[in-house]
Amino acid sequence: MNKNLPQLAELYQNTLLQNVIPFWEQHSVDWDYGGYFSCLDRQGNVYDTDKFIWLQNRQVWMFSVFYNCLEQKEDWLTIARHGAEFLAKHGRDSDGNWYFALNRQGEPLVQPYNVFSDCFAAMAFSKYALASGESWAKEVALQAYHNVLRRQDNPKGKYNKAYPGTRSLKTMAVPMILANLTLEMDWLLSGEELETVLDRTVNEVMNDFLDAETGLLYENVTPDGSHLDCFDGRLINPGHGIEAMWFLMDIAHRRNDTQLINQAVDTILNILDFGWDKEYGGIYYFMDIKGHPPQQLEWNQKLWWVHLETLVALLKGYNLTQRKECWQWFERVHDYSWQHFSDKEYGEWFGYCDRRGEVILNLKGGKWKGCFHVPRALYLCWQELKRGQMFT
Amino acid sequence: MNKNLPQLAELYQNTLLQNVIPFWEQHSVDWDYGGYFSCLDRQGNVYDTDKFIWLQNRQVWMFSVFYNCLEQKEDWLTIARHGAEFLAKHGRDSDGNWYFALNRQGEPLVQPYNVFSDCFAAMAFSKYALASGESWAKEVALQAYHNVLRRQDNPKGKYNKAYPGTRSLKTMAVPMILANLTLEMDWLLSGEELETVLDRTVNEVMNDFLDAETGLLYENVTPDGSHLDCFDGRLINPGHGIEAMWFLMDIAHRRNDTQLINQAVDTILNILDFGWDKEYGGIYYFMDIKGHPPQQLEWNQKLWWVHLETLVALLKGYNLTQRKECWQWFERVHDYSWQHFSDKEYGEWFGYCDRRGEVILNLKGGKWKGCFHVPRALYLCWQELKRGQMFT
Numbered sequence: 001m002n003k004n005l006p007q008l009a010e011l012y013q014n015t016l017l018q019n020v021i022p023f024w025e026q027h028s029v030d031w032d033y034g035g036y037f038s039c040l041d042r043q044g045n046v047y048d049t050d051k052f053i054w055l056q057n058r059q060v061w062m063f064s065v066f067y068n069c070l071e072q073k074e075d076w077l078t079i080a081r082h083g084a085e086f087l088a089k090h091g092r093d094s095d096g097n098w099y100f101a102l103n104r105q106g107e108p109l110v111q112p113y114n115v116f117s118d119c120f121a122a123m124a125f126s127k128y129a130l131a132s133g134e135s136w137a138k139e140v141a142l143q144a145y146h147n148v149l150r151r152q153d154n155p156k157g158k159y160n161k162a163y164p165g166t167r168s169l170k171t172m173a174v175p176m177i178l179a180n181l182t183l184e185m186d187w188l189l190s191g192e193e194l195e196t197v198l199d200r201t202v203n204e205v206m207n208d209f210l211d212a213e214t215g216l217l218y219e220n221v222t223p224d225g226s227h228l229d230c231f232d233g234r235l236i237n238p239g240h241g242i243e244a245m246w247f248l249m250d251i252a253h254r255r256n257d258t259q260l261i262n263q264a265v266d267t268i269l270n271i272l273d274f275g276w277d278k279e280y281g282g283i284y285y286f287m288d289i290k291g292h293p294p295q296q297l298e299w300n301q302k303l304w305w306v307h308l309e310t311l312v313a314l315l316k317g318y319n320l321t322q323r324k325e326c327w328q329w330f331e332r333v334h335d336y337s338w339q340h341f342s343d344k345e346y347g348e349w350f351g352y353c354d355r356r357g358e359v360i361l362n363l364k365g366g367k368w369k370g371c372f373h374v375p376r377a378l379y380l381c382w383q384e385l386k387r388g389q390m391f392t
Numbered sequence: 393m394n395k396n397l398p399q400l401a402e403l404y405q406n407t408l409l410q411n412v413i414p415f416w417e418q419h420s421v422d423w424d425y426g427g428y429f430s431c432l433d434r435q436g437n438v439y440d441t442d443k444f445i446w447l448q449n450r451q452v453w454m455f456s457v458f459y460n461c462l463e464q465k466e467d468w469l470t471i472a473r474h475g476a477e478f479l480a481k482h483g484r485d486s487d488g489n490w491y492f493a494l495n496r497q498g499e500p501l502v503q504p505y506n507v508f509s510d511c512f513a514a515m516a517f518s519k520y521a522l523a524s525g526e527s528w529a530k531e532v533a534l535q536a537y538h539n540v541l542r543r544q545d546n547p548k549g550k551y552n553k554a555y556p557g558t559r560s561l562k563t564m565a566v567p568m569i570l571a572n573l574t575l576e577m578d579w580l581l582s583g584e585e586l587e588t589v590l591d592r593t594v595n596e597v598m599n600d601f602l603d604a605e606t607g608l609l610y611e612n613v614t615p616d617g618s619h620l621d622c623f624d625g626r627l628i629n630p631g632h633g634i635e636a637m638w639f640l641m642d643i644a645h646r647r648n649d650t651q652l653i654n655q656a657v658d659t660i661l662n663i664l665d666f667g668w669d670k671e672y673g674g675i676y677y678f679m680d681i682k683g684h685p686p687q688q689l690e691w692n693q694k695l696w697w698v699h700l701e702t703l704v705a706l707l708k709g710y711n712l713t714q715r716k717e718c719w720q721w722f723e724r725v726h727d728y729s730w731q732h733f734s735d736k737e738y739g740e741w742f743g744y745c746d747r748r749g750e751v752i753l754n755l756k757g758g759k760w761k762g763c764f765h766v767p768r769a770l771y772l773c774w775q776e777l778k779r780g781q782m783f784t
Contacts, residue, residue, distance in 0.1 A: 292440065
């Protein structure tokens with residue numbers, strides 16, 4: 001191991017501050033109608049003006065976090081406010097559920113067909129309320145959070161296409177996102193509510209979704225945690241599993257739960273052994289636990305967020321356990337990610353590569369990629385690398 | 393042009409009769425529970441037992457067509473009946489709408505969330521009724537057909553996630569499938585009903601979806617046929633467009649409408665110029681009319697059905713117009729298809745290649761690929777190649 005932690009920390013820091021944040025500051029703010037553009041080509045030109053609620057909320061969250069954690073720059077708070085006010089005005093239906101998409105002007109395009117828009121709204125408004133001190137934003141955050149709790153057992157509501165009763169599956173996405181979201185909300189929740197939700201999500205992920213035999217996280221299991229031999233039941237989403245593990249390590253760290261930390265690190269390493277492409281490098285997007293053909297045609301593509309969340313998870317795992325496998329994997333995923341996704345020329349990172357690692361979409365943002373995974377991961381990796389220097 | 397039509401006709405005929413039909417006869421019939429397995433790996437092993445209604449119905453249609461058009465083999469009628477009886481018993485909800493998926497035993501898994509299951513049911517039971525002479529099957533066909541007509545303006549029904557009014561788009565899939573389906577139903581419909589539906593679908597496809605400026609078919613337009621600058625509004629699906637053109641050529645041929653035939657051939661050639669991958673060969677799956685990044689991560693993949701429907705369209709176009717561009721494109725797409733999709737070793741064709749033409753899913757059937765495009769196209773190409781010999 002040939003670690004140069006200060007130099008690595010600087011790389012993550014500088015890329016965040018000089019390459020990624022400026023990209024979003026310069027290109028994404030819709031000063032005319034409010035909110036943000038997320039559909040930006042390689043150079044930052046807007047190629048579509050629709051406003052996807054996940055990404056709108058995630059950008060509010062991100063600029064609020066910059067303001068809260070990096071520096072109290074008025075410009076950053078202004079950008080966060082610009083999105084928060086647009087979303088508070090246009091983002092919800094008359095029942096308070098968050099739409100999936102709006103047009104540029106803020107008119108609803110896509111109904112609130114799942115609960116994840118509400119998740120990202122709760123995150124966004126929690127951190128925006130902290131940044132701005134505006135108490136109305138707290139109310140928006142708490143209302144969205146309670147929507148999530150209320151709808152968590154039927155996250156798609158009336159848009160659920162599954163026939164009731166024949167095949168009951170629950171998705172890891174719900175407890176996984178609740179683990180992270182609940183910590184993001186900690187200053188707004190009572191200690192009791194917080195601990196109850198955290199207990200339940202940790203328990204559900206590690207008992208129902210983690211498979212004792214393979215050490216892998218399944219994406220969908222029956223309500224009692226057993227496996228079904230069908231497409232959804234065989235699905236492994238390596239990036240999701242690894243991201244879930246760093247959410248749980250955050251909880252475990254807060255609780256000094258060494259056992260949970262070790263279990264999470266073991267799981268990350270298991271997923272990497274299973275999900276790493278031994279021929280071309282990089283982590284697959286979707287896999288079938290039995291090696292059957294997955295439904296998803298994009299299964300063998302390499303996505304930016306999968307690799308960035310893995311970097312975060314490995315550094316957190318390394319700092320908490322000092323296990324050398326974490327560092328070895330970090331170096332491997334770091335090299336792959338910086339080689340294939342970063343774009344020194346125009347800022348931000350590419351999102352989508354084919355199996356061989358060639359960029360297949362000439363974009364920096366779209367319907368699912370916005371101002372979120374890249375800056376969050378760069379920020380968290382920078383912090384962990386700084387913290388790691390204390391151990392050397 | 394170095395055409396050897398008899399040899400080509402023989403290739404398509406022999407592959408159909410000796411390689412493709414045997415694959416489905418041997419591997420796909422679920423003799424225990426009824427219906428068919430469509431999830432078959434390269435060798436024909438069943439890797440999943442769910443029953444997807446599109447594919448169940450398409451296989452009933454296909455074996456009924458073999459019986460009606462190739463040879464009145466009792467085995468083929470038995471296989472068609474095996475699916476038809478399973479579907480008649482399990483395929484519909486209490487309102488007579490066709491589910492999207494059943495489990496192996498026939499219990500519903502996925503609700504009737506769009507109208508295309510009903511389309512394929514109408515096709516299947518029309519041709520099965522013709523094969524079997526069973527009058528109950530006629531009723532099933534007509535009921536499904538009238539479901540399609542009734543639901544055509546809102547094909548997703550209550551599962552439609554679009555917020556009403558903000559952005560109205562209609563999809564070419566509906567008139568396109570009605571064009572083909574209505575001809576498949578011709579012996580069951582009155583001349584007046586038939587001609588009314590055909591008039592409307594031809595008119596809608598050629599006036600609303602065909603763009604006069606580019607000569608390309610748009611996948612989604614406003615109800616009055618104008619374009620919207622959004623992801624769905626910019627979408628071009630070359631395979632869909634080309635398939636739609638051979639459906640319309642069938643109508644035009646029946647009506648001796650030379651103008652429509654020429655317009656359809658022009659459109660096919662325009663789409664091929666636009667959709668052919670100049671670097672690696674093959675036809676792209678999805679494209680953005682303005683060259684922006686499409687939403688679909690699989691946009692640059694090469695799919696079996698796109699290429700097979702193109703072969704059918706080009707041969708029909710060639711036989712109807714004798715235009716040499718049709719034959720030149722046929723040779724190019726023929727070479728690409730046989731090189732990348734066919735599998736002489738185990739029967740049937742691969743379905744999914746990456747941009748470079750490498751197979752990315754080791755399957756012969758799945759959720760969307762069954763006993764349909766390969767045998768239908770081989771059969772139709774064989775017939776057209778035989779017919780073509782009359783002109784040489």
